[in-house]
Amino acid sequence: MSELKAFTSANHPTRRWRKIKDRLIETVLFLAACSSVFVTMGIVYVLVSESLPFFENVSFTEFLTGREWTPMFSDAKFGIRPLVAGTFMATFIAVCVAIPLGTIVSAYLSEYLKPSAREILKPVLELLAAVPSVVYGYFALLFVTPMLQKIMPNLGGFSILSAGIVMGIMIIPYVSSLSEDAMGAVPAHLREASAALGSTKFQTTLRVVIPSAFSGISSAYVLGISRALGETMVVAIAAGMQPNLTLDPSEPAATITAFIVQVSLGDLPHGSIGYQSIYVAGLTLLVLTLIFNILGMWIKNQIQEKE
Amino acid sequence: MEQSMVQTQTARLLREPMSDVDIARNLKWRRMKNFMFSVVGLLTLLFAICTLLALFIDLAMTGVPRISAEFFTNFPSRFPEKAGILSAWVGSLAVMITTAVVAIPIGVAAGIYLEEYAPKNFFTKIIELNIINLAGVPSITFGLMALGLFVYKFKFGQSILTAGMTLGLLVLPIVIVTTREAIRTIPNSIREASFGLGASHWQTIQHHVLPYSSGGILTGVIISLSRAIGETAPLITIGALTFIAFLPTAPVSDVFPYVSFQWLHDAFTVMPIQMFNWVSRPQQEFHVNAAATGTVLLVMTLLMNGVAIYIRYRFRRRMKW
Amino acid sequence: MSPQFEIPTTSTTKFNLGVQSDFLRSQVKNLSFSYNPKDKLVLKNVSLPIFDKKVTALIGPSGCGKTTLLRCFNRMHDLYNEVSYDGEILLYPESKNILSRDVDPMEVRMRIGMVFQKPNPFPKTIYENVAYGLRVRGIKKKSYMDEKIELSLQQAGLWTEVKDRLHAQATSLSGGQQQRLCIARALVTDPEILLLDEPTSALDPISTSHIEELIVELKKDVTILIVTHNLHQAARCSDYTAFMYLGDLIEYGPSNLIFTNPSDKRTENYITGRFG
Numbered sequence: 001m002s003e004l005k006a007f008t009s010a011n012h013p014t015r016r017w018r019k020i021k022d023r024l025i026e027t028v029l030f031l032a033a034c035s036s037v038f039v040t041m042g043i044v045y046v047l048v049s050e051s052l053p054f055f056e057n058v059s060f061t062e063f064l065t066g067r068e069w070t071p072m073f074s075d076a077k078f079g080i081r082p083l084v085a086g087t088f089m090a091t092f093i094a095v096c097v098a099i100p101l102g103t104i105v106s107a108y109l110s111e112y113l114k115p116s117a118r119e120i121l122k123p124v125l126e127l128l129a130a131v132p133s134v135v136y137g138y139f140a141l142l143f144v145t146p147m148l149q150k151i152m153p154n155l156g157g158f159s160i161l162s163a164g165i166v167m168g169i170m171i172i173p174y175v176s177s178l179s180e181d182a183m184g185a186v187p188a189h190l191r192e193a194s195a196a197l198g199s200t201k202f203q204t205t206l207r208v209v210i211p212s213a214f215s216g217i218s219s220a221y222v223l224g225i226s227r228a229l230g231e232t233m234v235v236a237i238a239a240g241m242q243p244n245l246t247l248d249p250s251e252p253a254a255t256i257t258a259f260i261v262q263v264s265l266g267d268l269p270h271g272s273i274g275y276q277s278i279y280v281a282g283l284t285l286l287v288l289t290l291i292f293n294i295l296g297m298w299i300k301n302q303i304q305e306k307e
Numbered sequence: 308m309e310q311s312m313v314q315t316q317t318a319r320l321l322r323e324p325m326s327d328v329d330i331a332r333n334l335k336w337r338r339m340k341n342f343m344f345s346v347v348g349l350l351t352l353l354f355a356i357c358t359l360l361a362l363f364i365d366l367a368m369t370g371v372p373r374i375s376a377e378f379f380t381n382f383p384s385r386f387p388e389k390a391g392i393l394s395a396w397v398g399s400l401a402v403m404i405t406t407a408v409v410a411i412p413i414g415v416a417a418g419i420y421l422e423e424y425a426p427k428n429f430f431t432k433i434i435e436l437n438i439i440n441l442a443g444v445p446s447i448t449f450g451l452m453a454l455g456l457f458v459y460k461f462k463f464g465q466s467i468l469t470a471g472m473t474l475g476l477l478v479l480p481i482v483i484v485t486t487r488e489a490i491r492t493i494p495n496s497i498r499e500a501s502f503g504l505g506a507s508h509w510q511t512i513q514h515h516v517l518p519y520s521s522g523g524i525l526t527g528v529i530i531s532l533s534r535a536i537g538e539t540a541p542l543i544t545i546g547a548l549t550f551i552a553f554l555p556t557a558p559v560s561d562v563f564p565y566v567s568f569q570w571l572h573d574a575f576t577v578m579p580i581q582m583f584n585w586v587s588r589p590q591q592e593f594h595v596n597a598a599a600t601g602t603v604l605l606v607m608t609l610l611m612n613g614v615a616i617y618i619r620y621r622f623r624r625r626m627k628w
Numbered sequence: 629m630s631p632q633f634e635i636p637t638t639s640t641t642k643f644n645l646g647v648q649s650d651f652l653r654s655q656v657k658n659l660s661f662s663y664n665p666k667d668k669l670v671l672k673n674v675s676l677p678i679f680d681k682k683v684t685a686l687i688g689p690s691g692c693g694k695t696t697l698l699r700c701f702n703r704m705h706d707l708y709n710e711v712s713y714d715g716e717i718l719l720y721p722e723s724k725n726i727l728s729r730d731v732d733p734m735e736v737r738m739r740i741g742m743v744f745q746k747p748n749p750f751p752k753t754i755y756e757n758v759a760y761g762l763r764v765r766g767i768k769k770k771s772y773m774d775e776k777i778e779l780s781l782q783q784a785g786l787w788t789e790v791k792d793r794l795h796a797q798a799t800s801l802s803g804g805q806q807q808r809l810c811i812a813r814a815l816v817t818d819p820e821i822l823l824l825d826e827p828t829s830a831l832d833p834i835s836t837s838h839i840e841e842l843i844v845e846l847k848k849d850v851t852i853l854i855v856t857h858n859l860h861q862a863a864r865c866s867d868y869t870a871f872m873y874l875g876d877l878i879e880y881g882p883s884n885l886i887f888t889n890p891s892d893k894r895t896e897n898y899i900t901g902r903f904g
Contacts, residue, residue, distance in 0.1 A: 025509045032416030036438050039476050046455035101351050108348025123616045128359050130612045132537025134579040135601045138586050139362045169358050189748040198738035199764035202341040212751050230445020232540035257447050264544045270459050282451040
């Protein structure tokens with residue numbers, strides 16, 4: 001009893017120790033939380049500092065306007081456009097697959113399925129995103145491409161088209177999962193109000209649920225597109241690694257990521273122009289992703305403001 | 308006066324919009340569209356699931372006949388029928404362990420801080436925004452960062468340590484986000500009850516918050532490791548070799564001090580890189596090896612995800628606040 | 629000859645049908661309902677007449693099944709699984725059983741409007757909210773819609789307040805205005821019956837009195853069925869009142885009679901405030 005009383009006094013050593021311990025733990029936890037900021041700073045620092053020497057050798061205009069990217073050749077050319085074009089084309093095809101299919105699936109999951117069925121099917125669908133991307137690369141090269149070749153006989157062994165399609169399937173869960181969450185969060189009373197006015201489930205989904213959830217759905221789209229922009233292995237395996245400024249999806253072409261992989265596979269002395277070129281490519285990719293995310297956030301804010 | 312005018316107008320308009328025939332036709336057409344969408348939705352869902360099945364079956368049909376005990380105990384080789392994935396699976400295991408050691412403590416600690424301690428201020432906002440954005444950064448960028456920082460600046464070399472740290476940082480946002488979600492489901496009344504009995508903040512976390520959210524945290528950890536095990540691009544970027552015919556140094560030995568961490572500094576390869584290497588070769592026989600590796604990889608990721616789903620399901624049923 | 633309400637032989641309800649000069653618009657026949665087949669019944673063998681262009685109030689303590697009964701009229705339960713029900717709700721003049729599996733719930737909802745407990749405007753403009761019912765019916769003619777929307781906003785007593793900002797967000801309205809908007813939204817499609825589920829429970833006294841006046845005004849055009857917790861409200865604006873208790877319909881009759889001279893002890897206890 002007396003011990004208990006002593007413990008309540010502020011100067012009791014156990015109690016003081018407890019206070020110090022609490023502060024200590026909080027500091028450690030705080031540092032852990034800051035780690036993510038350090039990582040971001042590390043990424044930006046390394047990408048920028050390793051790319052800067054590149055621009056001592058190559059003019060910025062050549063980098064942006066050149067139509068060829070052959071940094072490893074003896075007659076090196078440093079125009080980023082073929083890589084950016086390849087990246088955009090692969091992303092565009094992936095988005096054309098993932099956004100319509102992902103949205104339909106999420107609406108179906110959220111509005112048409114019983115909760116018990118949804119509970120099972122949603123995780124199954126999410127497994128699509130869990131499959132390693134190198135496996136998707138195999139699938140694109142040795143399953144989808146031969147299948148597409150039956151429809152399009154002049155399609156080569158490597159093509160942006162099949163890589164893009166497989167990438168699209170791969171990111172369906174990114175689109176559908178977040179969209180479904182957003183649709184599920186639409187309050188039931190809005191659905192009831194719509195149903196009470198005699199609308200079909202389809203009309204309720206199209207006119208009430210999707211518009212109400214659009215802010216969340218647009219985040220899902222942005223995430224899916226970011227994934228497609230940064231996806232590496234599928235394009236590295238199935239699209240060939242030849243930088244190629246073309247708008248024809250049936251041709252092989254390299255994306256920024258595929259180029260980085262290709263160069264990394266070889267021997268890469270620190271400070272060589274090849275080493276610098278992958279950092280420039282990486283920085284370009286990061287900037288593109290960032291611009292895209294900011295654009296997405298801006299569009300989302302515009303929509304929210306209108307509401 | 309105005310009211311009566313409204314009344315007569317109402318009377319005029321009341322009957323106008325639709326006759327019974329119109330209603331029937333309108334209903335039929337609308338129901339038709341609704342039905343068509345439910346068919347389209349079902350087909351799309353089936354398409355996605357069938358793709359998953361096709362991928363699995365295609366891989367297994369080619370790969371499973373190749374899987375044998377030797378496949379796991381042989382090093383890679385120039386002769387496809389002699390090649391195995393010994394160095395790859397050992398490398399994957401070693402990298403996974405390092406990844407877990409990096410990602411779990413930092414991720415869980417960060418999650419706890421953000422949910423339990425973080426004041427609502429500008430800096431916290433920055434951290435939160437940063438975590439969201441980090442999750443969207445292309446994985447290959449982490450590889451570039453690690454190459455510049457860990458390999459060349461800190462001189463860790465192209466080693467298991469570098470690989471584990473790279474993947475650890477890559478999956479950090481997943482661990483943080485799932486930890487936070489798990490902690491958020493614990494109602495405040497539990498914390499209040501604990502504080503009310505005189506527990507300190509950390510005691511409350513240690514005795515209540517962490518145990519009650521452990522299922523959710525575990526789910527996040529497994530999901531993040533299953534993501535890490537399939538990652539290829541960042542490891543290629545840091546210079547993981549594609550042809551390794553030796554194993555890392557054993558962690559235990561019979562000479563003092565018996566335990567060795569030399570393996571952390573050894574060169575390595577992992578299963579996805581081995582698969583990439585084989586699938587990039589023109590010979591059909593190596594594609595079979597790739598399929599076999601892919602099957603192993605796929606089974607492992609699906610298993611891990613299955614376990615995670617199961618844990619989440621169990622915990623959600625058990626924990627009803 | 630209009631249909632007559634016949635008191636079912638199995639009913640334990642005390643009926644007082646008053647002067648039988650009112651036309652029957654609908655009637656509930658032996659309706660039983662449960663949310664889960666294994667669960668207890670929420671409605672037990674309820675029978676009830678609904679007279680045309682009259683206000684019928686459903687009163688009773690929480691959990692007595694009055695909201696469940698109201699939602700049956702709109703087949704709202706079809707949105708959720710696992711409910712089971714038995715019995716009929718007949719809609720006149722064609723005496724169609726709207727609970728029948730062969731009847732499309734959407735057809736029912738096109739004929740019967742509903743206003744919910746909490747105002748639930750869509751996150752769209754005021755105009756679009758009211759227009760929604762017309763749009764789902766495939767009506768596109770702008771002039772017709774404009775006219776119809778103005779009319780129903782007038783009927784709901786909201787027109788003068790919103791006519792200058794029809795394209796403002798509905799969520800910018802006050803709670804009372806939102807609820808009147810929801811009434812306008814339900815009225816625009818000329819429902820034969822309007823269901824009101826505690827329409828004023830989330831509102832302040834002034835908005836409440838607005839809506840009560842509105843109810844009295846509206847019954848010239850439309851049959852109204854209202855669930856309310858507020859006994860004064862039931863007394864003020866209803867013509868008939870049904871008192872429910874634990875899933876049973878205890879007593880039904882003209883409101884003035886129920887409130888002044890109830891024939892069942894439980895009704896009397898409830899309206900005098902001894903429980904509920």
